């Protein structure tokens with residue numbers, strides 16, 4: 001038996017169709033959602049995401065700006081740029097692509113983004129709202145993971161979810177959202193002994209570590225839902241996830257491919273957040 005494949009690309013396309021309806025309505029009220037993506041330096045991987053974001057904006061009819069500044073840009077200059085977009089009425093979302101060059105303090109940059117325009121959901125106030133359970137702008141990749149689960153009939157409620165990875169942008173927020181959805185949540189990381197044994201207890205296994213093909217079939221309970229957040233570039237230029245897809249395919253009940261799984265959902269959730277922010281700005 002082989003796992004059912006969770007086609008994130010298709011699910012993401014159908015959510016975009018839903019969004020288009022809402023965008024049309026908002027435009028009739030004279031508001032066009034606006035997103036600015038700020039890219040510091042020339043990171044090759046980031047270029048791909050930026051291109052995908054710009055494509056999504058075009059598809060949905062958003063106003064989109066991509067600002068590329070050199071790697072030598074100072075923290076002060078970047079802060080000034082953010083300040084400008086915080087004030088700009090036609091911009092509802094500000095995304096500064098991470099990671100930033102070493103000489104720029106990431107926290108200072110994230111703190112400077114107006115909470116109302118924090119479409120990444122990385123600002124401390126957004127993170128606090130997520131913890132408390134307020135209706136805020138939720139981080140895109142984690143909310144994309146939840147959408148994938150719900151839209152394939154794999155509601156987290158009552159399930160044991162194991163999350164591998166505890167970063168601020170993937171592991172921690174995805175664990176918190178799973179908890180909000182009434183899963184019982186275990187978080188593993190690089191200091192967890194017996195990871196395979198813990199992972200094997202998961203009904204839902206979410207992996208975001210950045211290690212190509214870390215998760216093997218021995219880590220997966222037969223029939224489990226496996227969500228692979230990893231996006232790793234192999235030496236041959238191909239993308240692969242943190243899960244050994246071919247190995248796990250026969251034991252999992254459901255699995256996301258890379259590419260075509262979580263990645264497109266991240267972009268679509270970014271579009272949804274920008275729309276939400278634009279709606280709120282109208283008032």
Ligand SMILES: NC(=O)C1=CN([C@@H]2O[C@H](COP(=O)(O)OP(=O)(O)OC[C@H]3O[C@@H](n4cnc5c(N)ncnc54)[C@H](OP(=O)(O)O)[C@@H]3O)[C@@H](O)[C@H]2O)C=CC1
Pocket residue numbers: 141164165166167168169170171188189190191195208209210211214229230231232242262263266
């Ligand atoms: N599809 C998408 O839209 C997105 C994909 N990604 C991808 O997700 C992956 C993770 O990204 P990100 O969270 O930013 O990465 P980070 O490097 O910030 O965090 C990695 C986490 O994984 C843990 N970890 C690392 N190695 C192991 C291991 N061998 N066993 C167990 N845990 C381990 C680390 O533990 P510790 O805390 O102890 O160091 C850490 O918590 C990457 O491949 C990235 O490209 C990221 C964002 C969006």
Ligand SMILES: Nc1nc(=O)c2c([nH]1)NC[C@@H]1CN(c3ccc(C(=O)N[C@@H](CCC(=O)O)C(=O)O)cc3)C=[N+]21
Pocket residue numbers: 048049052095096097098099120140141231239258259260261262263264266267
């Ligand atoms: N402030 C900030 N916010 C982010 O959300 C953010 C970030 N910085 N830095 C980098 C990571 C990574 N990330 C991805 C987004 C989309 C795909 C994506 O579209 N992937 C497609 C195709 C990618 C390709 O073909 O290269 C897929 O997996 O099918 C991947 C990865 C967002 N991140």
Ligand SMILES: [Mg+2]
Pocket residue numbers: 167169
């Ligand atoms: Mg990181």
